Amino acid sequence: MQNYLTALQENHMLVYEEEKQTFKTTDKGMYFLQIYNQVGDLVVPTGI
Numbered sequence: 001m002q003n004y005l006t007a008l009q010e011n012h013m014l015v016y017e018e019e020k021q022t023f024k025t026t027d028k029g030m031y032f033l034q035i036y037n038q039v040g041d042l043v044v045p046t047g048i
Contacts, residue, residue: 005023008029011028012028013025013029013032014026014029
C-alpha cells in the first residue's frame, strides 16, 4: 500500500495534507480517474 501511495504522490495525483493527516486527490488524479473510467466503459469483457 505504501508503494502505491508513494507512486501516486510522485506522479502528482495525490497529496498528503499534514494538518488533517489525510490524502487528497489532485486535479491530475481526478482527470486520470475520469479517463480510466471512460476506458473501462469502452472495454467489453470477452469471457476468454
